[in-house]
Amino acid sequence: MSTTTNEPGTGARPGMEDAVFEVGPMRSDPASVHDLSRRVQIRREGVGEKRYPFPIPNGWFVVDESRELAPGEHKNLYAFGKDLVLFRSESGEARLMDAYCPHLGAHIGVGGRVEGDGMRCPFHGWHFDGGGRCIDIPYAEGKAIPAKAKIRTYPIIESSHMIWAWHHLEGGEPFYDVPHIPEFEDPDWQPYETYEVEVATIAQEFAEGEFDVQHFKYVHGATPLPSTDMVVNGTYRHNSNGNFTIENFGLGCTLISVGDSIRIGQSLLPIDDENVRMRWWFTMPNSMGDAALKGLAANFLDGISQDIVIWENKRYEPKPLVTAVERNIRVGREWALQFYSGLDS
Ligand code: FES
Ligand SMILES: [Fe+2]
Incomplete structure (x- = not known):
């Protein structure tokens, strides 16, 4: 990715000019960021195999914007490999639950409705509370509700205008926090611009682009960040050249800051173990004006479109040939392992 304004064609990677797909010209229309014609259609290697050796990661991920979900409203969603x-809720709490009713398997979001702080199933009227527990079987006539009448729910936090859900493959509790980004709620900063796109890659590959400082030059035509300033602290890591800082809060959230002038939130929601829904939201101080904010988003998304063509066509190299100056790639991969359950080593 890059926040640098590039000239058309400067993002072309040496040696790739004659590749199956074309790199460039630059596009400033966010609607064209995800150009499926740039995805190689014929895969000959590894067909039928898993593309990545990882399960869906554990962490906090944005599932929607807070403003897009009104009290009493529900939406059906496919994420984490699940419906x-x-x-x-009617009182305003955002909730996320598995879609299928444990009674006879109806999809609760198709014909069901929000009631109180939970959902009422459309098939036989069972009512599940916000924690997923069945609290009413309308025709049970005083009989006890089975303890197994429960639907899995996911911890939710609303922060920085987004609804974040905690996913853990084995049902574990959150082990880190969603970052609070004060500029998104500061009246001296502009209302955010946002954009989302589905990409055939995984969150770890995106994070690796942040550890992989050399690609900034070849993919984006931009100056690499110094690779010496990467700090890893548990689930958090960051690198910075003083003015430009990238912070990762798990694999699902990144905050990009440029001095006192730019904040970019980023979330990578796993759709399944080969696809993510990427979302960015952007703000700048009011004094910089709306045109500057829109220009920032367009330039940033131009940079992302250059990454997408790499991500969607590359394969994962479990034993990469990295040079000494690229040691952050190894450090980053080790850091990422903590977000997966059930890996052998
Ligand atoms: S399937 Fe949901 S109440 Fe019967
Ligand atoms: Fe990039």
Whole structure:
């Protein structure tokens, strides 16, 4: 990615000019960021195999914007390899639960409705509370509700205008926090611009682009960040050249800051173990004006479009040939392992 304004064609990677797809010209229209014609259609290697040796990661991931979910509203969602129902209770709490009713398997979000702080199933009227527990079987006539009448729910936090859901493959509790980004709620900063796109890659590959400082030059035509200033602290890591800082909060959230002038939030929601929904939201101080904010988003998305063509066509190299100056790639991969359950080593 890059926040640098590039001239058309400067992002072309040496030696790739004659590749199956074309790199460039630059596009400033966010709607064209995800150009499926740039995905190689014929895969000859590894067909039928898993593309990545990782399960869906554990962490906090943005499932929607807070403003897009009104009290009493629900939406059906496919994420974490599961059918889910996202809803806002009548009193205003955002909730996320598995879609299928444990009674006879109806999809609760298709014909069901928000009731109180939970959902009422459309098939036989069972009512599940916000924690997923069945609290009413309308025709049970005083009989006890089975303890197994429960739907899995996911911890939710609303922060920086987004609804974040905690996913853990084995149902574990959150082990880090969603970052609070004060500029998104500061009246001296502009209302955010946002953009989202589905990409055939995984969150770890995106994070690796942040550890991989050399690609900034070849893919984006931009000056690499110094690779010496990478700090890893548990689930958090960051690198910075003093003015430009990239911070990762797990594999699902990144904050990009440029001095006192730019904040970019970023979330990578796993759709399954080979696809993510990427979202960015942007703000700048009011004094910089709306045109500057829109220009920032367009330039940033131009940079992302250059990454997408690499991500969607590359393969994962479990034993990469990295040079000494690229040691952050190894450090980053070791850091990422903590977000997966069930890996052998
Ligand atoms: S399937 Fe949901 S109440 Fe019967
Ligand atoms: Fe990049």
